Amino acid sequence: MSGLIGSVGTKSGLVNEISAGKISGGVNFSELAGSIIPIGMATVPTGFLLCDGTAVSRTTYAVLFAAISTTWGAGDSSTTFNVPDLEGMFLRGTGSHGTGNMANGSDFAGPSLAAYENDQVQGHNHTFSQVLTQGGNGVYNSEIVSGQNGTTAINTNHPLNASAYSALTYGTPRMGDEARPCNTGVKYCIKY
Template sequence: MPDIESYGVDEYGQSSGVRSRSRVGDIVFSPRATPRAGTLVCDGSAVSRQTYKELFDFLGVSCGAGDGETTFNLPDLRDVWILCAGTEHEAGDRVAEGLPNLTGQIQARNYSNNSGSPMPPNNIVDSGVYNGAGLISTEFQSGDEWGDVLSTGTSNTTGQRTTVLRFNAQNDNDIYGASDHVTPKSVVLTPCIIYE
């Protein structure tokens, strides 16, 4: 089994080190793509129950039963984040992607107008994701007697005044839209499991 050495500074400002012995089944991370001797990449592969007997004795079929007889599956930690088990999730759970909800509120009204001057933006009460320059505007829509829109513009001598709402989460927080996933600043390492 490989040893792990950790170094730091004690309460007196002196350098100190701790050596601990890793055990079969412990997961370690490497900055290289090739696993160290005595470890396997955690990629969900099916491996021999006989060849990796110590690891099978520890894992069993908790990560997959392989072919059900001669193989078992390694943990699959590719392209996922590590979440520690606790009151919401148990070890081995797979957690789907998710985001907190976004909410906002706006108060506006539509009414016929003959003055030709749009309603000032500061007459519109907005908050949350609806709060931001360019999200809310006022338009005039002139229509016929059947309610069909004939033209749209910022002013009209006669017509229906309409408040236009535009949703953009970046106006609430510019983290939205920066990635297709929920992605903090990261470094990529290779997850490996110790088998001997």
């Protein structure tokens, strides 16, 4: 294999080169100022800063400042600038996806560089159908109704009490205060 640095005559040699992050020409992406990497250790490695939104010196971190400037925050506007605050965040690519479409037919589009987006759930609706043969509260033709024996009166002032939906074969959904995919925690760091 040509172009790789070091001995790659054996599988272990190739694995060592890949583990070191080196590719053709000796480029090491972990040395590119402004690169953001996830780490799975408690201590931030030398040469990196934790992506926690901290304001840092424009002089001490001049190479990083030259790479990202005030993209993630201007700090005190003269001697400091901010690193990204990625704690508790999922990263998403910027720009529009060329082939993937949202439910409304438009292309998936990520936020602009350094723009934060709030969580959201795609708009949807639920239809309820139940015929009341006797008086009482219930749902009829997607309207919440209240009535007495022999009558049915539309009254949308009564709340519909429902418990968590169980999809039987799929189990009971996990409910909480946010929508999120299955995940695990890492620390995001930026190279300076």
